[in-house]
Amino acid sequence: MSNQNPPVSDHDVAAIAAQLGRVPRGLRAVAHRCPCGNPDVVETAPRLPDGTPFPTLYYLTCPKAASLIGTLEADGVMKEQSARLAEDPELAAAYRAAHEDYIARRDAIEVLEGFPSAGGMPDRVKCLHVLVGHSLAAGEGVNPLGDEAIGMLEDWWAKGPCVSPAEVEAAGERVVRNRAKAEDHAAVIAAKEALTAERAAARKAAEDAEDTMEGDES
Numbered sequence: 001m002s003n004q005n006p007p008v009s010d011h012d013v014a015a016i017a018a019q020l021g022r023v024p025r026g027l028r029a030v031a032h033r034c035p036c037g038n039p040d041v042v043e044t045a046p047r048l049p050d051g052t053p054f055p056t057l058y059y060l061t062c063p064k065a066a067s068l069i070g071t072l073e074a075d076g077v078m079k080e081q082s083a084r085l086a087e088d089p090e091l092a093a094a095y096r097a098a099h100e101d102y103i104a105r106r107d108a109i110e111v112l113e114g115f116p117s118a119g120g121m122p123d124r125v126k127c128l129h130v131l132v133g134h135s136l137a138a139g140e141g142v143n144p145l146g147d148e149a150i151g152m153l154e155d156w157w158a159k160g161p162c163v164s165p166a167e168v169e170a171a172g173e174r175v176v177r178n179r180a181k182a183e184d185h186a187a188v189i190a191a192k193e194a195l196t197a198e199r200a201a202a203r204k205a206a207e208d209a210e211d212t213m214e215g216d217e218s
Helices: 010-020 063-074 077-087 089-107 128-138 144-152 165-217
Strands: 027-033 039-044 058-060
Touching (some): 010 039, 058 063, 058 128, 063 077, 063 144, 089 128, 089 144, 128 144
Antiparallel strands (some): 039 058
16 A cells, blocks of 8 residues: 555646635645546545644545535435444444555554544444545445445536636635745744844854853963
C-alpha cells in the first residue's frame, strides 16, 4: 500500500474548492474521480496544516453525491445497516476488515494514536458519506456497506458536473488569492523570526564582548 500520490493539479484544487465552497485543507490527492471528470473523493492528511487531527482520510466532495447520500441517511438506511451488523456475523467481519483497511491506509501516512477509523466503523454505521468515500477510493469489495450504499444511489453525474467551468474558474481565483495571503503571512513570520534571531545574536555578541573586557581588567 503506497502513500505516494501525484500532486493535485491547480484545476482539481479549484474544482474541489468550488464543490466545498472553501479552499480545501490538508489535501493530499484525488482519491476518486467522477465520470464527469471532476474529483468526487479526496484523500486528506491525518493532520491539517495547523496540526489538528483529521481522522477522515477519504472525504466526499461532490455535492450531488452528498445530497443523495443524505437522503439515504434520512430514510433510515444507517439504522437498518447497523441492525444487520448485530445480526449477521459474516457482514460484521467484512465491515471490521473495512475498518482495518481504513486504519492501515491512514497509518501509512501518519498514525493518529487513540483515534478510531471513521463513519462508525467497525461496530455501527454513523456516516454513509464516509463509507461511500472509502468504497470509491479503495474500490469495490473493500467496504461492504459503502458498496451497498453506492448501489442505492442514482448516477449523480448523469445530468452534468456538480460545478460549472465558471464556478471552477472563480474558485481558482480564490485559491490563488488564498495562497498569496498565506505566502505573505509566512514572509512576515519569517522576517520577524529573522529579526528576533538577529537581535539575540547582537545581545550575545555584546555580552561576550563585555565578559572579555572584564577579563582583561582583572
